[in-house]
Amino acid sequence: MTWPYRDDVLDLEPHGPLPQQIYWRRRALALGVTVVVIGIIAAVVAVVVMNSTSSEQPTANESSAPSGQAAPPPLPGENPGVKTPIQPPAQQAPPPTATPTAAVVPPPILKEGDDCPDSTLAVKGITNQPQYVVGDQPKFTMVVTNIGLVACKRDVGAAVLAAYVYSLDNQRLWSNLDCAPSNETLIKTFQPGEQVTTEVTWTGMSSAPNCPLPRQPIGAGTYNLVVQLGNLRSATVPFVLAQPAPPPANVPPQAPAPAPAPAPAG
Template sequence: MLDLEPHGPLPRQIYWRRRALALGIAALVIGIVVAVVAVVVMNSTSNEQPTANESAAPAAEAVPPPLPGENPEVKSPIQPPAQQAPPPTPTPTAAVVPPPILKEGDDCPDSTLAVKGITNQPQYVVGDQPKFTMVVTNIGLVACQRDVGAAVLAAYVYSLDNQRLWSNLDCAPSNETLIKTFQPGEQVTTEVTWTGMGSAPNCPLPRQPIGPGTYNLVVQLGNLRSATVPFILAQPAQAPPPAPADGAPHLPVPGPVG
């Protein structure tokens, strides 16, 4: 039999206490060893199996960064496969209608005529009566006819801010018609005189004189308008003071001596 009773010169309680202390130390050492082994095993397991956040990180990194100017919050629409896309609807196209063939003697359309205005000089003085020439030219290739009478051919004066100041039809309206047959390149000229006074349709009174400045002449035939032609109205020059009747210069009168 195994003898577990302590033997020695000391009391028996001392030997039992020593055995209990040795057993406690041995149990503590075994517990520490077990804890260290458990920690090592857990660390090795966590290194072999990444967490959900770590496994999702590569997928997030696989998305390319947005280019400069792109908005990452705006999603591009998903394009359906080609076989699922509806067939394109044919767009109806309007047939191009060629211009009518102009025969000799037909009425001249606007596209075959050109109008322009001419001033008899580039600058006038307030009080002058400028003369304006209205020119209509057949720029087509076929002879045609057009009414160029005073009822439809007019001259206008505008300010530089496009304010209408005068027309030859305001105070001298006319019902005159003049059907003119134009040969290709042929011109018709009509001259009008402007008194320098302003006017409006139906010629309301009183009429005010136009002061100095720069103005534009425009000629119009129906809906066909010419380019603007600028001209100047200048202030009249100041006349020099009249000379004395006897021709002798006037001397200043001496003042009182004082």
């Protein structure tokens, strides 16, 4: 190493027109700034490294397993990435409710000549006209039909076969058994499809069981006829009681026509 080189390179003493203290302070300030910048860069690098390390740590479920045991291998056909939903215990589900079913009653097996049950008979009422006038005496026909397939017998006498008149609000107004009770029995053998008819007349007056008095006339309106045989009832048959037509007005008598004049003699 030559002395000129030593004088040019290794000379660390500041040179300039200013005092040496100013040059040393400038060097110290530059060195401090450099140290601060290096410290900030090191802190940023440390934070990045710590974040990447924490993302690689096991999850809570994995960390709860014993550190010395490895997770069991998946079964054949099982995807370890798909989680199976938790099924509730079977005993927590409410038991199924049994649906009640109506009991099916088989039709009775009849022999020819047996008593006719209600299921093999049909009753209906017939009015002889759809409309009457207050004061008329309507005639009702009671019809009993064997709708079964076997001949059978049934009492259709006046003691058990009855006609009723009801108002539209289902108020009982009259029955043929109220004021004319009967003990008559009529055992009838019905062939399949055979009918028995009985006719009764209504006077248009109200009645009740045991026929209490006084009886009131039924006014104009719409009413229902019902026929009943024991516990077997017919469908309602409506009919009308109308007000009678007013009498015609009095017409004054006309004067007699004049007699013709006698013809002249000729």
